[in-house]
Amino acid sequence: MYELKVRASKTYDITIAEDLSLFSERILPLVKGASVAIITDDKVMGFYGGALDGFFAAKRVIKIVIKRGEKSKNATNYLKIINALAENGFTRADTVIALGGGVVGDIAGFAASTYMRGITLIAVPTTLLAMVDSSVGGKTAIDLKAGKNLCGTFYQPSAVYVNTGFLKTLPVKEIKNGLGEVIKYAFLSDTVKREDIRDINAALIYKCLKIKRDIVEKDEKESGCRALLNFGHTVGHAIEKLSGYRLSHGACVARGMVYAVEISRRIYGLSDETVARMYALLTSGKHDLSCGYCAESIARQITADKKRYGDSVNFVAVKDLGKAEIVKIKISDIEKMIKDYENSFKSF
Numbered sequence: 001m002y003e004l005k006v007r008a009s010k011t012y013d014i015t016i017a018e019d020l021s022l023f024s025e026r027i028l029p030l031v032k033g034a035s036v037a038i039i040t041d042d043k044v045m046g047f048y049g050g051a052l053d054g055f056f057a058a059k060r061v062i063k064i065v066i067k068r069g070e071k072s073k074n075a076t077n078y079l080k081i082i083n084a085l086a087e088n089g090f091t092r093a094d095t096v097i098a099l100g101g102g103v104v105g106d107i108a109g110f111a112a113s114t115y116m117r118g119i120t121l122i123a124v125p126t127t128l129l130a131m132v133d134s135s136v137g138g139k140t141a142i143d144l145k146a147g148k149n150l151c152g153t154f155y156q157p158s159a160v161y162v163n164t165g166f167l168k169t170l171p172v173k174e175i176k177n178g179l180g181e182v183i184k185y186a187f188l189s190d191t192v193k194r195e196d197i198r199d200i201n202a203a204l205i206y207k208c209l210k211i212k213r214d215i216v217e218k219d220e221k222e223s224g225c226r227a228l229l230n231f232g233h234t235v236g237h238a239i240e241k242l243s244g245y246r247l248s249h250g251a252c253v254a255r256g257m258v259y260a261v262e263i264s265r266r267i268y269g270l271s272d273e274t275v276a277r278m279y280a281l282l283t284s285g286k287h288d289l290s291c292g293y294c295a296e297s298i299a300r301q302i303t304a305d306k307k308r309y310g311d312s313v314n315f316v317a318v319k320d321l322g323k324a325e326i327v328k329i330k331i332s333d334i335e336k337m338i339k340d341y342e343n344s345f346k347s348f
């Protein structure tokens, strides 16, 4: 078992275990009211919908189930959740449990943060992506027609319980999705190494979350260094949008990291040897790193991104593995560097 304490606007513990044997000890003391709402998606419901029931035998438990997938992270389901809480008489003393991947975590977190101006939230992530990233740090969101995550809050959970046992049923595609974020951490800190990525286990999840925890504690609301966690995301989000969300978040982040490396190469004049080490890491997740979108389309999407400042963005660039920094860069310069990268492989 691994544990981490997060000291942000709320102080809370993360437990990383291989089963649910520590759930009673670590979570139940935080569940004070009479009612618990387990929010999940239809697929997780099929596998683990009843997994927590035994712990709450003395409580009234309701289950709110949304359809699996990114398209469910919307205003209609948000209203469905908060209306279900209201119709079932939930008060601020009661608890919401987000049981699922990042989609469930983001929408359940947003509902918990706004229902009666904030109700206790416990995160029980079931995907690798949610275990290493989205369940910690307090970003909650729903998507709007105009774009992803455009409506949300910063709202820390009261606890996070990671059970790696849930990963046994996670399809390979979703493991790879999570590996996109794991590789991101290996770019941000040399505490996660390429060799570590071979074994997806509690130790690896702990290393990733420790990096995230340290950053969130310094900059909870992303006014500075938290933006480092967006490594690969500037282009990654653009590709995600261009694909109509057909490609998963982690798969797009993996492609986005290729561009981040190529843009870093051009900003800093990185040596071929440094870039080769970066590519060795990028390919360790066995992602399809090809991208079917041109520089102009990517630049157009970045221009539409909420993280743009005028004609520029704060871009996360890497001087070496474990040496990332935030640089303000014009979107037109990003476009030029992507074109230069495209031309470099066209000439082979």
Ligand code: NAD
Binding pocket: 041, 042, 043, 044, 047, 068, 069, 070, 073, 100, 101, 102, 103, 104, 106, 126, 127, 128, 129, 130, 133, 134, 135, 136, 137, 138, 139, 140, 149, 166, 167, 168, 169, 170, 171, 174, 177, 178, 248, 249, 250
């Ligand atoms: P997801 O929640 O859609 O889950 C992926 C699929 O796996 C779904 O079909 C789900 O039903 C299934 N699934 C979940 N757990 C399973 C299990 N144990 N066994 C079998 N199937 C299982 O996707 P995700 O990749 O977990 O999350 C992506 C979302 O997370 C995106 O909306 C992204 O914006 C968000 N995100 C948020 C943050 C944050 O800090 N809040 C960070 C990164 C990503």
Ligand code: GLY
Binding pocket: 133, 134, 136, 137, 139, 226, 229, 230
């Ligand atoms: N996943 C990026 C963040 O939490 O800030």
